[in-house]
Amino acid sequence: xxxxxxxxxxxxxxxxxxxxxxxxxxxxxxxxxxxxxxxxxxxxxxxxxxxxxxxxxxxxxxxxxxxxxxxxxxxxxxxxxxxxxxxxxxxxxxxxxxxxxxxxxxxxxxxxxxxxxxxxxxxxxxxxxxxxxxxxxxxxxxxxxxxxxxxxxxxxxxxxxxxxxxxxxxxxxxxxxxxxxxxxxx
Numbered sequence: 001x002x003x004x005x006x007x008x009x010x011x012x013x014x015x016x017x018x019x020x021x022x023x024x025x026x027x028x029x030x031x032x033x034x035x036x037x038x039x040x041x042x043x044x045x046x047x048x049x050x051x052x053x054x055x056x057x058x059x060x061x062x063x064x065x066x067x068x069x070x071x072x073x074x075x076x077x078x079x080x081x082x083x084x085x086x087x088x089x090x091x092x093x094x095x096x097x098x099x100x101x102x103x104x105x106x107x108x109x110x111x112x113x114x115x116x117x118x119x120x121x122x123x124x125x126x127x128x129x130x131x132x133x134x135x136x137x138x139x140x141x142x143x144x145x146x147x148x149x150x151x152x153x154x155x156x157x158x159x160x161x162x163x164x165x166x167x168x169x170x171x172x173x174x175x176x177x178x179x180x181x182x183x184x185x186x
Contacts, residue, residue, distance in 0.1 A: 004172045008033065008041040018044045025051060035083055036167045050163070057157045062150060063121075065095035070118055071125045071154060072161050073097075077105045077182065078129030081165040086179045108183040120145050125158050130185075 006012070010033070014022060021044035025037060028051070033041070040047040061068045069092035076084035089102050097118065101111035113119045124142045127134045134142075142151050 001172050001174070003039075003174060004170075005039060005042065007038045007173075009038070014041075018042075020044070021048050024048075028055070035087065035173055036164045039167050039171045039173070054160055054164070057153070057160050061157070062153055063146075063157075065091065066097055067095075067117060067121050068157060069095050070097050070121050071157050073102065073105065074122050074125040075129055075158050075161040076165060077108075077185075078126055079162060079165040079169070080182055080185070081168055082175045082179055082182050083168045083173045084161065084165055085182060086175060089180065106180050106182055108185045117145055121154065124151075124154060128155070128158055129162065 008014070008018070008022070010022065010026065012018075018041055022033070022041055025033060025041075025047065034054075037047050037051065040050060058068060058072075063071075069088055072088045073085055073092050076082075076088065085106065089106075092102060093099060098111075098114055101113055101118070104111035111122065113122065120138075120142050123138045124134055127138055139151070142154065146154065
């Protein structure tokens with residue numbers, strides 16, 4: 001399915017505000033436009049606010065890459081966003097999440113994690129995204145492991161990637177032909 005609205009590229013015909021925001025984005029992202037911004041640049045004010053929050057939550061996280069990327073792919077899996085899942089599963093693997101866990105999630109199965117903090121991130125994220133609430137037990141476990149600041153940051157990371165997923169899904173961001181396909185959740 002093609003995108004529902006035009007994907008913005010550096011070559012797109014843009015107004016002055018879009019060009020200003022795009023140029024700043026390209027300067028901060030090594031000359032590339034991450035997926036959601038290819039849509040949000042139609043409303044450059046949104047991109048200008050959204051991008052710094054994403055950078056803060058992903059690149060300046062209190063969590064190690066292993067855990068922040070696990071939260072991102074768990075959010076993507078819960079919202080059936082193949083684009084985000086594919087964009088971030090390699091980062092999760094690089095960060096140290098086991099291949100078997102990434103593959104189980106793609107199949108819609110509950111993964112087995114090597115570490116308790118990974119299980120806590122997965123449960124917290126999955127419950128919030130899929131149940132729209134977190135059990136007292138899961139919340140207490142995350143709070144014990146990550147403290148108040150950690151659970152606030154984790155919730156914000158999940159919320160940010162939920163917004164990214166909504167953007168990607170609503171406007172039908174194409175995924176590459178060789179992308180991992182997410183099986184229906186069980």
